[in-house]
Amino acid sequence: MINKKWLGILVLLFAMLLAVSACTGDDTGSSNEESNEESGNEDGAEEVAGEKTLIFGRGADSIQLDPSKVTDGESIYVTNQIYDTLVRYEEDSTEVKPALATEWTPSEDGLTWTFKLRDDVTFHDGNDFTAEDVVFNFERWATSAEYIYYGYMFGASEEDLGGIIESVEATSDYEVTFTLSEPNAPFLQTLAMPPFGIASPKAVEEHGEDYFKNPVGTGPFVFSEWVPDDSITVTKNNDYFGDAAKVDKVIFRTIPDNGARFMELQSGSIDMMTGLNPQDIQTVDADESLQNIERPSMNISYMAMNTDKEGPLAEKAVRQAINLAIDKEKLVSLYEGIGKPAKNPLPPSLWGYNDDIEDYGYDVEKAKELLAEAGYADGFDITLNTFSNPRPYMPQPKVSAQAIQEMLKEVNINVEVIESDWDTHLSLTENGEHDMAFLGWTGDNGDPDNFLYVLLDKDNAKMGSAGNIAFYKSDEVHDLLKAAQTEMDQEKRTELYLEAQELIHEDAPWFPIAHTTPPIAANSKVVDYVPHSTGSEPFNMLDIQE
Numbered sequence: 001m002i003n004k005k006w007l008g009i010l011v012l013l014f015a016m017l018l019a020v021s022a023c024t025g026d027d028t029g030s031s032n033e034e035s036n037e038e039s040g041n042e043d044g045a046e047e048v049a050g051e052k053t054l055i056f057g058r059g060a061d062s063i064q065l066d067p068s069k070v071t072d073g074e075s076i077y078v079t080n081q082i083y084d085t086l087v088r089y090e091e092d093s094t095e096v097k098p099a100l101a102t103e104w105t106p107s108e109d110g111l112t113w114t115f116k117l118r119d120d121v122t123f124h125d126g127n128d129f130t131a132e133d134v135v136f137n138f139e140r141w142a143t144s145a146e147y148i149y150y151g152y153m154f155g156a157s158e159e160d161l162g163g164i165i166e167s168v169e170a171t172s173d174y175e176v177t178f179t180l181s182e183p184n185a186p187f188l189q190t191l192a193m194p195p196f197g198i199a200s201p202k203a204v205e206e207h208g209e210d211y212f213k214n215p216v217g218t219g220p221f222v223f224s225e226w227v228p229d230d231s232i233t234v235t236k237n238n239d240y241f242g243d244a245a246k247v248d249k250v251i252f253r254t255i256p257d258n259g260a261r262f263m264e265l266q267s268g269s270i271d272m273m274t275g276l277n278p279q280d281i282q283t284v285d286a287d288e289s290l291q292n293i294e295r296p297s298m299n300i301s302y303m304a305m306n307t308d309k310e311g312p313l314a315e316k317a318v319r320q321a322i323n324l325a326i327d328k329e330k331l332v333s334l335y336e337g338i339g340k341p342a343k344n345p346l347p348p349s350l351w352g353y354n355d356d357i358e359d360y361g362y363d364v365e366k367a368k369e370l371l372a373e374a375g376y377a378d379g380f381d382i383t384l385n386t387f388s389n390p391r392p393y394m395p396q397p398k399v400s401a402q403a404i405q406e407m408l409k410e411v412n413i414n415v416e417v418i419e420s421d422w423d424t425h426l427s428l429t430e431n432g433e434h435d436m437a438f439l440g441w442t443g444d445n446g447d448p449d450n451f452l453y454v455l456l457d458k459d460n461a462k463m464g465s466a467g468n469i470a471f472y473k474s475d476e477v478h479d480l481l482k483a484a485q486t487e488m489d490q491e492k493r494t495e496l497y498l499e500a501q502e503l504i505h506e507d508a509p510w511f512p513i514a515h516t517t518p519p520i521a522a523n524s525k526v527v528d529y530v531p532h533s534t535g536s537e538p539f540n541m542l543d544i545q546e
Contacts, residue, residue: 083197379412
């Protein structure tokens with residue numbers, strides 16, 4: 001007779017075996033609905049046993065799953081699986097191709113855009129997708145300043161919530177027309193950005209303020225479960241109009257520590273991870289069971305200086321001195337090969353990049369001279385806010401902050417490093433509660449406007465929702481950036497952006513740090529994964545092969 005103790009152990013072991021089977025799949029690696037029909041399996045047991053599950057490890061939890069309200073990559077990674085946009089980017093570029101819209105026609109003056117829509121799409125809640133749903137979403141985004149990206153990209157404000165979009169009209173069941181108040185050169189590329197994923201109106205109305213944790217879209221995966229600070233699960237959308245997902249389930253696991261996350265990858269507990277420590281890249285390369293996949297670089301890490309606060313940072317000479325007092329080459333060496341020093345807000349991969357600008361360089365004596373001229377020969381005390389979780393553009397934020405702290409001691413600037421979790425850090429910087437702060441940006445649409453206007457225009461220096469966390473408010477730069485938005489000729493736009501970068505460099509609201517090629521480590525069984533330069537991508541094309 002088996003006693004209760006051994007019976008309990010046997011039950012536990014059996015449960016663990018089932019869990020491993022569900023996570024890794026069987027030897028065939030294929031058990032979708034179609035294969036079950038072919039085999040005549042009616043009870044579905046083999047489908048569960050052979051289910052393909054991708055477990056994706058990341059450094060922080062999502063903030064929320066209503067993409068129009070967030071700017072963090074951890075949220076967008078998930079929402080990219082759940083929602084579709086009117087148009088989407090090509091797999092390996094920011095060129096635009098059809099998605100929910102099949103074709104589009106701009107008017108000659110650029111003020112009207114007409115989109116023809118697919119007529120075979122349903123939301124995850126079973127409702128048909130029509131032009132009225134597009135109207136609903138754009139009107140929703142234009143009702144409140146809390147829809148941050150709408151404001152960033154379409155110039156909306158509390159005084160003018162619609163921004164440049166004057167109206168969105170359903171001209172038939174499957175045709176929608178946008179009327180703009182002025183031409184907008186990046187308009188089409190902007191519509192492909194994840195924040196403009198189309199949500200089910202019924203779900204938005206049903207869940208109200210809780211919609212952010214009950215997302216319903218039309219994408220290749222359906223939201224299943226969110227366990228805060230632990231995991232988010234999405235499952236394959238069997239009715240997807242596009243390329244059907246090859247895996248049945250994706251679990252986004254939150255594992256804050258880079259080293260712990262890497263150990264889970266090595267043990268097989270997860271299949272992919274971001275935030276690989278640079279020193280672990282060689283370990284991945286030497287392990288045949290793993291692979292290192294580089295994301296194309298379209299990003300910037302920087303230290304913003306709050307120009308809106310009374311005190312030393314309000315002085316241009318002080319900001320220039322700080323740029324001179326930091327040894328950028330030494331700082332970027334902490335990236336261990338995945339970062340290159342930055343001198344502009346734009347990454348060099350984008351058109352409009354001003355390569356003629358000469359970086360400040362490292363010159364402690366010149367920094368001391370500027371500080372003395374500004375009345376700060378004896379230095380001052382200041383804070384530097386950083387985040388605890390690694391980001392694609394900054395793999396070791398605390399170590400980087402401590403390095404700057406030591407360097408600025410040489411010019412009598414005493415820095416207090418304040419470390420916060422990611423959500424808290426975003427909140428305090430958007431509200432201007434910092435002196436200096438680390439942040440970064442991965443481009444959304446391949447247009448210079450997405451960096452310069454979003455991150456450094458006075459329109460986006462609003463307390464509570466600032467993308468411009470330096471709170472830099474240059475009228476000259478603003479005029480150049482607005483002119484570039486309405487100019488449809490790319491050569492003329494380039495000239496405007498070149499000039500804007502010169503002014504920004506002179507005013508020094510930032511200390512630009514690095515552009516990175518973020519590594520993504522994965523089990524070698526993960527195939528057909530193509531990382532996008534925008535920082536995230538739908539997972540319907542990747543597969544797991546045994």
